[in-house]
Amino acid sequence: MIRLSTRYQGLNTRLIHTGEKPDPATGSAVPPIYQTTTFAFPSNESMLDLMEGRSTGHIYTRFSNPNFAIAEAKIAQLEAAEAALLLASGMAAISTAILTLAGNGDHIISHADIYGGSFGLLHSLLPNFGIATSFVDAADIDAVKKAIRPNTKLILLESPSNPTLQIYDIRQVANLAHEHDVQLIVDNTFSVLNQKPLELGADVVVHSCTKYINGHSDVMAGAIVGTQAFIKNCSDVYRKLGGNLNGFDAWLLIRGMKTLGLRVQRHNENALLVAEYLQQHPRIETVHYPGLPSHPQHKLAADQMTGFGGVLSVELQGGQLEVDQFLNRLELFTRAVSLGSVESLITQPVTAVHHSVPESYRALGGIKPNLIRLSIGIEEVADIIADLEQALS
Ligand SMILES: Cc1ncc(COP(=O)(O)O)c(C=O)c1O
Numbered sequence: 122m123i124r125l126s127t128r129y130q131g132l133n134t135r136l137i138h139t140g141e142k143p144d145p146a147t148g149s150a151v152p153p154i155y156q157t158t159t160f161a162f163p164s165n166e167s168m169l170d171l172m173e174g175r176s177t178g179h180i181y182t183r184f185s186n187p188n189f190a191i192a193e194a195k196i197a198q199l200e201a202a203e204a205a206l207l208l209a210s211g212m213a214a215i216s217t218a219i220l221t222l223a224g225n226g227d228h229i230i231s232h233a234d235i236y237g238g239s240f241g242l243l244h245s246l247l248p249n250f251g252i253a254t255s256f257v258d259a260a261d262i263d264a265v266k267k268a269i270r271p272n273t274k275l276i277l278l279e280s281p282s283n284p285t286l287q288i289y290d291i292r293q294v295a296n297l298a299h300e301h302d303v304q305l306i307v308d309n310t311f312s313v314l315n316q317k318p319l320e321l322g323a324d325v326v327v328h329s330c331t332k333y334i335n336g337h338s339d340v341m342a343g344a345i346v347g348t349q350a351f352i353k354n355c356s357d358v359y360r361k362l363g364g365n366l367n368g369f370d371a372w373l374l375i376r377g378m379k380t381l382g383l384r385v386q387r388h389n390e391n392a393l394l395v396a397e398y399l400q401q402h403p404r405i406e407t408v409h410y411p412g413l414p415s416h417p418q419h420k421l422a423a424d425q426m427t428g429f430g431g432v433l434s435v436e437l438q439g440g441q442l443e444v445d446q447f448l449n450r451l452e453l454f455t456r457a458v459s460l461g462s463v464e465s466l467i468t469q470p471v472t473a474v475h476h477s478v479p480e481s482y483r484a485l486g487g488i489k490p491n492l493i494r495l496s497i498g499i500e501e502v503a504d505i506i507a508d509l510e511q512a513l514s
Contacts, residue, residue, distance in 0.1 A: 133382040140194030155187045155368040188371035195378045196344045204352035206345045211329025213364030214343030221355045223274040225251035230268045232259040234282040234486030237474040259289040279308040284434050284470045284494040285487045286409040288418035295322025314385045315428035332461025335377040340370045388431030392497040407436040434494045453508035460496030
Protein backbone atom coordinates (compact mmCIF):
# COMPACT_ATOMS: atom_id res chain seq x y z
CA MET A 122 0.00 0.00 0.00
CA ILE A 123 1.37 3.45 -0.94
CA ARG A 124 1.43 5.72 2.12
CA LEU A 125 1.18 9.53 2.00
CA SER A 126 3.69 11.51 4.09
CA THR A 127 2.36 12.44 7.53
CA ARG A 128 3.19 16.08 6.65
CA TYR A 129 -0.14 16.26 4.78
CA GLN A 130 -2.87 15.88 7.37
CA GLY A 131 -5.94 17.42 5.68
CA LEU A 132 -8.55 14.72 5.16
CA ASN A 133 -9.56 16.02 1.71
CA THR A 134 -5.90 15.99 0.67
CA ARG A 135 -5.49 12.49 1.99
CA LEU A 136 -8.68 11.25 0.30
CA ILE A 137 -7.41 12.53 -3.05
CA HIS A 138 -3.82 11.28 -2.80
CA THR A 139 -3.65 8.29 -0.43
CA GLY A 140 -2.83 5.02 -2.11
CA GLU A 141 -2.00 6.63 -5.46
CA LYS A 142 1.06 7.48 -7.52
CA PRO A 143 1.47 7.91 -11.29
CA ASP A 144 1.47 4.54 -13.01
CA PRO A 145 5.17 3.55 -13.36
CA ALA A 146 4.54 1.68 -16.64
CA THR A 147 2.85 4.51 -18.58
CA GLY A 148 2.94 7.66 -16.45
CA SER A 149 -0.86 7.69 -16.32
CA ALA A 150 -1.76 10.23 -13.59
CA VAL A 151 -4.92 8.30 -12.75
CA PRO A 152 -4.62 4.68 -11.62
CA PRO A 153 -5.39 2.15 -14.36
CA ILE A 154 -8.45 -0.07 -14.02
CA TYR A 155 -7.34 -3.61 -13.18
CA GLN A 156 -10.35 -5.41 -14.62
CA THR A 157 -8.78 -8.84 -14.33
CA THR A 158 -9.62 -11.97 -12.40
CA THR A 159 -6.09 -13.31 -12.20
CA PHE A 160 -2.45 -12.14 -12.06
CA ALA A 161 0.53 -13.65 -13.89
CA PHE A 162 3.74 -14.85 -12.15
CA PRO A 163 7.23 -14.74 -13.67
CA SER A 164 7.98 -18.21 -12.29
CA ASN A 165 6.38 -21.04 -10.37
CA GLU A 166 8.70 -20.37 -7.42
CA SER A 167 7.55 -16.73 -7.19
CA MET A 168 3.95 -17.94 -6.95
CA LEU A 169 4.85 -20.18 -4.00
CA ASP A 170 6.68 -17.23 -2.33
CA LEU A 171 3.51 -15.18 -2.53
CA MET A 172 1.23 -18.01 -1.39
CA GLU A 173 3.47 -18.60 1.63
CA GLY A 174 3.77 -14.87 2.49
CA ARG A 175 7.46 -14.35 1.58
CA SER A 176 6.52 -11.66 -0.94
CA THR A 177 3.53 -9.39 -1.54
CA GLY A 178 1.35 -8.97 -4.61
CA HIS A 179 -1.91 -10.10 -6.09
CA ILE A 180 -2.96 -13.62 -7.03
CA TYR A 181 -6.68 -13.61 -7.77
CA THR A 182 -9.30 -10.86 -7.58
CA ARG A 183 -11.39 -12.77 -5.04
CA PHE A 184 -8.42 -12.27 -2.68
CA SER A 185 -7.16 -8.78 -3.65
CA ASN A 186 -6.70 -6.38 -6.56
CA PRO A 187 -4.62 -3.17 -7.01
CA ASN A 188 -7.79 -1.05 -7.35
CA PHE A 189 -9.13 -2.52 -4.09
CA ALA A 190 -5.85 -1.65 -2.36
CA ILE A 191 -6.12 2.03 -3.35
CA ALA A 192 -9.77 2.26 -2.26
CA GLU A 193 -8.99 0.46 1.01
CA ALA A 194 -6.17 2.89 1.81
CA LYS A 195 -8.54 5.84 1.34
CA ILE A 196 -11.38 4.23 3.34
CA ALA A 197 -8.99 3.53 6.25
CA GLN A 198 -8.16 7.28 6.22
CA LEU A 199 -11.85 8.14 6.58
CA GLU A 200 -11.98 6.43 9.95
CA ALA A 201 -8.37 7.16 10.96
CA ALA A 202 -7.99 3.37 11.11
CA GLU A 203 -5.12 0.96 10.59
CA ALA A 204 -6.80 -0.95 7.77
CA ALA A 205 -9.91 -1.52 5.67
CA LEU A 206 -11.31 -4.34 3.59
CA LEU A 207 -13.40 -3.59 0.51
CA LEU A 208 -16.32 -5.88 -0.31
CA ALA A 209 -19.13 -6.22 -2.84
CA SER A 210 -21.82 -4.45 -0.77
CA GLY A 211 -22.63 -3.07 2.63
CA MET A 212 -24.38 -6.34 3.47
CA ALA A 213 -21.26 -8.31 2.45
CA ALA A 214 -19.29 -6.12 4.86
CA ILE A 215 -21.78 -6.52 7.72
CA SER A 216 -22.20 -10.28 7.29
CA THR A 217 -18.45 -10.87 6.91
CA ALA A 218 -17.61 -8.77 9.99
CA ILE A 219 -20.25 -10.62 12.03
CA LEU A 220 -19.16 -14.08 10.85
CA THR A 221 -15.57 -13.19 11.74
CA LEU A 222 -16.61 -12.55 15.34
CA ALA A 223 -19.51 -14.94 15.96
CA GLY A 224 -20.34 -18.59 15.28
CA ASN A 225 -22.67 -21.37 16.34
CA GLY A 226 -23.91 -20.82 19.92
CA ASP A 227 -23.04 -17.10 20.04
CA HIS A 228 -25.26 -14.11 20.72
CA ILE A 229 -25.54 -10.58 19.29
CA ILE A 230 -27.26 -7.43 20.57
CA SER A 231 -28.75 -4.86 18.20
CA HIS A 232 -31.75 -2.52 17.94
CA ALA A 233 -34.95 -2.75 15.88
CA ASP A 234 -34.55 0.59 14.07
CA ILE A 235 -31.64 -0.67 12.01
CA TYR A 236 -31.31 -0.99 8.23
CA GLY A 237 -33.90 -3.57 7.06
CA GLY A 238 -31.25 -5.78 5.40
CA SER A 239 -29.20 -5.95 8.61
CA PHE A 240 -32.37 -6.72 10.53
CA GLY A 241 -33.17 -9.58 8.12
CA LEU A 242 -29.65 -11.02 8.47
CA LEU A 243 -29.81 -10.96 12.27
CA HIS A 244 -33.45 -11.93 12.67
CA SER A 245 -34.05 -14.47 9.90
CA LEU A 246 -30.77 -15.86 8.58
CA LEU A 247 -28.21 -16.07 11.40
CA PRO A 248 -30.49 -18.13 13.70
CA ASN A 249 -30.23 -20.91 11.07
CA PHE A 250 -26.51 -21.01 11.89
CA GLY A 251 -27.01 -20.96 15.67
CA ILE A 252 -26.41 -17.21 16.14
CA ALA A 253 -29.20 -15.45 18.09
CA THR A 254 -29.85 -11.69 18.33
CA SER A 255 -31.65 -9.66 21.02
CA PHE A 256 -33.13 -6.39 19.77
CA VAL A 257 -33.22 -3.76 22.51
CA ASP A 258 -33.73 -0.02 22.87
CA ALA A 259 -30.09 0.99 22.46
CA ALA A 260 -30.79 4.38 24.08
CA ASP A 261 -31.51 2.56 27.35
CA ILE A 262 -28.08 1.46 28.54
CA ASP A 263 -29.62 -0.70 31.31
CA ALA A 264 -31.60 -2.59 28.65
CA VAL A 265 -28.39 -3.18 26.69
CA LYS A 266 -26.64 -4.33 29.88
CA LYS A 267 -29.47 -6.71 30.77
CA ALA A 268 -29.31 -8.24 27.28
CA ILE A 269 -25.62 -9.19 27.63
CA ARG A 270 -25.14 -12.95 28.08
CA PRO A 271 -21.96 -14.98 28.67
CA ASN A 272 -22.02 -15.92 24.96
CA THR A 273 -22.58 -12.35 23.65
CA LYS A 274 -19.86 -11.65 21.10
CA LEU A 275 -20.84 -8.32 19.61
CA ILE A 276 -23.18 -5.35 19.56
CA LEU A 277 -24.20 -3.97 16.16
CA LEU A 278 -25.17 -0.31 16.42
CA GLU A 279 -26.36 2.22 13.87
CA SER A 280 -26.27 5.86 14.92
CA PRO A 281 -28.13 7.73 13.49
CA SER A 282 -30.47 4.79 13.02
CA ASN A 283 -32.18 3.99 9.74
CA PRO A 284 -34.90 5.27 9.20
CA THR A 285 -35.82 7.00 12.47
CA LEU A 286 -32.60 8.99 12.95
CA GLN A 287 -32.29 8.04 16.62
CA ILE A 288 -28.91 8.85 18.12
CA TYR A 289 -27.21 6.28 20.33
CA ASP A 290 -24.34 7.04 22.68
CA ILE A 291 -21.41 5.26 21.02
CA ARG A 292 -18.98 5.99 23.91
CA GLN A 293 -21.38 4.63 26.51
CA VAL A 294 -22.21 1.47 24.55
CA ALA A 295 -18.49 0.88 23.78
CA ASN A 296 -17.56 1.16 27.48
CA LEU A 297 -20.30 -1.27 28.47
CA ALA A 298 -19.33 -3.70 25.70
CA HIS A 299 -15.67 -3.67 26.73
CA GLU A 300 -16.50 -4.28 30.41
CA HIS A 301 -18.03 -7.56 29.22
CA ASP A 302 -15.42 -8.48 26.63
CA VAL A 303 -17.92 -7.77 23.83
CA GLN A 304 -16.96 -6.08 20.53
CA LEU A 305 -18.84 -3.02 19.24
CA ILE A 306 -19.46 -2.76 15.48
CA VAL A 307 -20.86 0.58 14.31
CA ASP A 308 -22.51 0.95 10.91
CA ASN A 309 -21.30 4.44 9.95
CA THR A 310 -22.92 4.53 6.49
CA PHE A 311 -25.06 7.60 7.32
CA SER A 312 -22.24 9.57 8.92
CA VAL A 313 -19.16 9.16 6.81
CA LEU A 314 -16.82 12.10 7.62
CA ASN A 315 -19.34 13.37 10.19
CA GLN A 316 -18.59 10.83 12.90
CA LYS A 317 -15.56 8.72 13.87
CA PRO A 318 -16.87 5.70 15.81
CA LEU A 319 -13.39 4.22 16.34
CA GLU A 320 -12.33 7.40 18.14
CA LEU A 321 -15.49 7.12 20.27
CA GLY A 322 -14.50 3.59 21.34
CA ALA A 323 -16.02 1.27 18.72
CA ASP A 324 -13.87 -1.71 17.70
CA VAL A 325 -15.04 -2.03 14.11
CA VAL A 326 -16.78 0.24 11.57
CA VAL A 327 -18.78 -1.04 8.62
CA HIS A 328 -19.92 1.00 5.65
CA SER A 329 -22.23 0.62 2.73
CA CYS A 330 -19.94 2.40 0.23
CA THR A 331 -22.93 2.24 -2.14
CA LYS A 332 -24.09 5.42 -0.38
CA TYR A 333 -22.00 8.55 0.36
CA ILE A 334 -18.55 7.03 -0.18
CA ASN A 335 -19.30 6.39 -3.86
CA GLY A 336 -22.06 8.97 -3.95
CA HIS A 337 -23.41 8.59 -7.49
CA SER A 338 -25.91 5.67 -7.29
CA ASP A 339 -23.81 3.62 -9.71
CA VAL A 340 -21.68 1.30 -7.56
CA MET A 341 -22.58 -1.33 -4.96
CA ALA A 342 -19.77 -1.75 -2.42
CA GLY A 343 -19.05 -2.11 1.27
CA ALA A 344 -16.14 -1.90 3.68
CA ILE A 345 -14.99 -3.16 7.06
CA VAL A 346 -12.62 -0.85 8.93
CA GLY A 347 -10.56 -1.66 12.02
CA THR A 348 -7.21 -2.87 13.27
CA GLN A 349 -4.76 -4.60 10.96
CA ALA A 350 -5.23 -7.84 12.93
CA PHE A 351 -9.02 -7.77 12.70
CA ILE A 352 -9.00 -6.92 8.99
CA LYS A 353 -6.63 -9.86 8.42
CA ASN A 354 -9.16 -12.17 10.16
CA CYS A 355 -12.02 -10.70 8.10
CA SER A 356 -9.98 -11.19 4.96
CA ASP A 357 -9.63 -14.91 5.70
CA VAL A 358 -13.43 -15.20 6.08
CA TYR A 359 -14.06 -13.03 3.00
CA ARG A 360 -11.91 -15.23 0.77
CA LYS A 361 -14.05 -18.19 1.76
CA LEU A 362 -17.40 -16.41 1.42
CA GLY A 363 -16.45 -14.70 -1.85
CA GLY A 364 -17.85 -11.21 -1.28
CA ASN A 365 -15.36 -9.41 -3.53
CA LEU A 366 -15.90 -6.34 -5.72
CA ASN A 367 -14.33 -5.89 -9.19
CA GLY A 368 -11.62 -3.57 -10.51
CA PHE A 369 -13.91 -1.13 -12.34
CA ASP A 370 -16.30 -0.59 -9.42
CA ALA A 371 -13.34 -0.07 -7.07
CA TRP A 372 -11.94 2.47 -9.56
CA LEU A 373 -15.28 4.35 -9.59
CA LEU A 374 -15.19 4.34 -5.81
CA ILE A 375 -11.67 5.81 -5.84
CA ARG A 376 -12.92 8.60 -8.09
CA GLY A 377 -16.03 9.17 -5.96
CA MET A 378 -13.97 9.57 -2.80
CA LYS A 379 -12.01 12.48 -4.25
CA THR A 380 -15.10 14.70 -3.94
CA LEU A 381 -16.46 13.11 -0.77
CA GLY A 382 -15.46 16.02 1.49
CA LEU A 383 -17.23 18.58 -0.71
CA ARG A 384 -20.28 16.42 -1.17
CA VAL A 385 -20.75 15.67 2.54
CA GLN A 386 -20.44 19.36 3.39
CA ARG A 387 -23.18 20.18 0.88
CA HIS A 388 -25.41 17.26 1.98
CA ASN A 389 -25.13 18.52 5.58
CA GLU A 390 -26.02 22.10 4.63
CA ASN A 391 -28.91 21.16 2.34
CA ALA A 392 -30.43 18.64 4.77
CA LEU A 393 -30.46 21.12 7.65
CA LEU A 394 -32.22 23.74 5.51
CA VAL A 395 -34.77 21.16 4.28
CA ALA A 396 -35.36 19.94 7.86
CA GLU A 397 -35.97 23.52 9.02
CA TYR A 398 -38.39 24.09 6.13
CA LEU A 399 -40.32 20.86 6.78
CA GLN A 400 -40.47 21.50 10.51
CA GLN A 401 -42.63 24.57 10.01
CA HIS A 402 -44.87 22.98 7.35
CA PRO A 403 -48.46 22.40 8.58
CA ARG A 404 -48.73 19.02 6.76
CA ILE A 405 -45.70 17.59 8.54
CA GLU A 406 -46.30 16.17 12.03
CA THR A 407 -42.68 15.45 12.99
CA VAL A 408 -39.23 15.88 11.48
CA HIS A 409 -36.48 13.49 12.60
CA TYR A 410 -33.13 15.15 11.96
CA PRO A 411 -30.35 15.19 14.57
CA GLY A 412 -29.22 18.65 13.44
CA LEU A 413 -32.46 20.27 14.65
CA PRO A 414 -32.35 21.57 18.23
CA SER A 415 -35.82 19.99 18.64
CA HIS A 416 -34.39 16.46 18.07
CA PRO A 417 -34.53 14.70 21.48
CA GLN A 418 -30.84 13.70 21.26
CA HIS A 419 -29.54 16.85 19.56
CA LYS A 420 -27.01 17.46 22.37
CA LEU A 421 -25.62 13.94 22.12
CA ALA A 422 -25.51 14.23 18.31
CA ALA A 423 -23.60 17.52 18.56
CA ASP A 424 -21.20 15.83 20.98
CA GLN A 425 -20.35 12.79 18.85
CA MET A 426 -20.84 14.17 15.31
CA THR A 427 -19.22 17.06 13.47
CA GLY A 428 -22.06 17.27 10.91
CA PHE A 429 -25.54 15.77 10.87
CA GLY A 430 -25.66 14.13 7.44
CA GLY A 431 -28.00 14.22 4.48
CA VAL A 432 -30.77 11.89 5.62
CA LEU A 433 -33.90 12.90 7.49
CA SER A 434 -37.31 11.38 7.98
CA VAL A 435 -40.71 12.96 8.48
CA GLU A 436 -44.12 11.83 9.68
CA LEU A 437 -46.75 13.15 7.27
CA GLN A 438 -50.25 14.10 8.39
CA GLY A 439 -52.89 11.63 7.19
CA GLY A 440 -52.79 8.03 6.04
CA GLN A 441 -51.58 6.00 3.05
CA LEU A 442 -53.61 8.10 0.57
CA GLU A 443 -51.81 11.28 1.63
CA VAL A 444 -48.43 9.51 1.59
CA ASP A 445 -49.10 8.20 -1.96
CA GLN A 446 -50.28 11.63 -3.16
CA PHE A 447 -47.24 13.39 -1.74
CA LEU A 448 -44.71 10.89 -3.11
CA ASN A 449 -46.39 10.65 -6.52
CA ARG A 450 -46.45 14.45 -6.99
CA LEU A 451 -42.71 14.90 -6.50
CA GLU A 452 -40.84 15.91 -9.66
CA LEU A 453 -37.20 16.43 -8.69
CA PHE A 454 -36.94 13.72 -6.01
CA THR A 455 -36.49 10.18 -7.28
CA ARG A 456 -38.85 7.70 -5.60
CA ALA A 457 -36.27 5.03 -4.84
CA VAL A 458 -34.58 3.14 -2.03
CA SER A 459 -30.94 3.91 -1.17
CA LEU A 460 -29.42 7.17 -0.02
CA GLY A 461 -26.24 9.21 0.02
CA SER A 462 -26.16 10.10 -3.64
CA VAL A 463 -25.83 13.44 -5.45
CA GLU A 464 -29.53 13.30 -6.38
CA SER A 465 -32.33 13.54 -3.82
CA LEU A 466 -34.10 10.24 -3.14
CA ILE A 467 -37.29 9.55 -1.22
CA THR A 468 -38.95 6.40 0.10
CA GLN A 469 -41.64 5.21 2.50
CA PRO A 470 -39.80 2.64 4.70
CA VAL A 471 -42.83 0.38 5.29
CA THR A 472 -43.39 -0.11 1.55
CA ALA A 473 -39.72 -0.72 0.73
CA VAL A 474 -36.61 -1.04 2.89
CA HIS A 475 -38.47 -2.08 6.07
CA HIS A 476 -41.30 -3.92 4.29
CA SER A 477 -40.17 -7.33 5.51
CA VAL A 478 -39.58 -6.18 9.11
CA PRO A 479 -42.43 -7.70 11.24
CA GLU A 480 -45.02 -5.26 12.67
CA SER A 481 -43.92 -5.85 16.26
CA TYR A 482 -40.31 -4.88 15.48
CA ARG A 483 -41.43 -1.87 13.42
CA ALA A 484 -43.41 -0.70 16.45
CA LEU A 485 -40.37 -1.28 18.71
CA GLY A 486 -38.19 0.75 16.34
CA GLY A 487 -40.78 3.55 15.85
CA ILE A 488 -41.11 2.82 12.11
CA LYS A 489 -44.62 4.20 11.54
CA PRO A 490 -46.66 3.80 8.31
CA ASN A 491 -46.65 7.58 7.70
CA LEU A 492 -42.85 7.80 8.05
CA ILE A 493 -41.06 8.99 4.90
CA ARG A 494 -37.29 8.95 4.51
CA LEU A 495 -35.57 11.65 2.47
CA SER A 496 -31.98 11.50 1.29
CA ILE A 497 -31.15 15.09 0.45
CA GLY A 498 -28.88 15.45 -2.55
CA ILE A 499 -26.52 18.22 -3.57
CA GLU A 500 -28.88 20.01 -5.98
CA GLU A 501 -29.65 23.69 -5.27
CA VAL A 502 -31.51 23.62 -1.97
CA ALA A 503 -34.07 26.16 -3.24
CA ASP A 504 -35.06 23.66 -5.95
CA ILE A 505 -35.32 20.77 -3.47
CA ILE A 506 -37.60 22.87 -1.27
CA ALA A 507 -39.63 24.06 -4.28
CA ASP A 508 -40.34 20.43 -5.22
CA LEU A 509 -41.41 19.56 -1.64
CA GLU A 510 -43.56 22.71 -1.51
CA GLN A 511 -45.49 21.90 -4.70
CA ALA A 512 -45.97 18.24 -3.68
CA LEU A 513 -47.23 19.16 -0.20
CA SER A 514 -49.51 21.97 -1.35
C1 LIG B 1 -27.29 1.97 7.11
C2 LIG B 1 -27.12 0.93 6.05
N1 LIG B 1 -26.27 -0.08 6.24
C3 LIG B 1 -26.08 -1.04 5.32
C4 LIG B 1 -26.77 -1.03 4.14
C5 LIG B 1 -26.55 -2.14 3.14
O1 LIG B 1 -25.74 -1.70 2.11
P1 LIG B 1 -25.74 -2.35 0.63
O2 LIG B 1 -27.06 -2.04 0.03
O3 LIG B 1 -24.57 -1.69 -0.01
O4 LIG B 1 -25.54 -3.82 0.83
C6 LIG B 1 -27.67 0.01 3.87
C7 LIG B 1 -28.42 0.04 2.60
O5 LIG B 1 -29.32 0.82 2.41
C8 LIG B 1 -27.85 1.02 4.85
O6 LIG B 1 -28.72 2.03 4.68
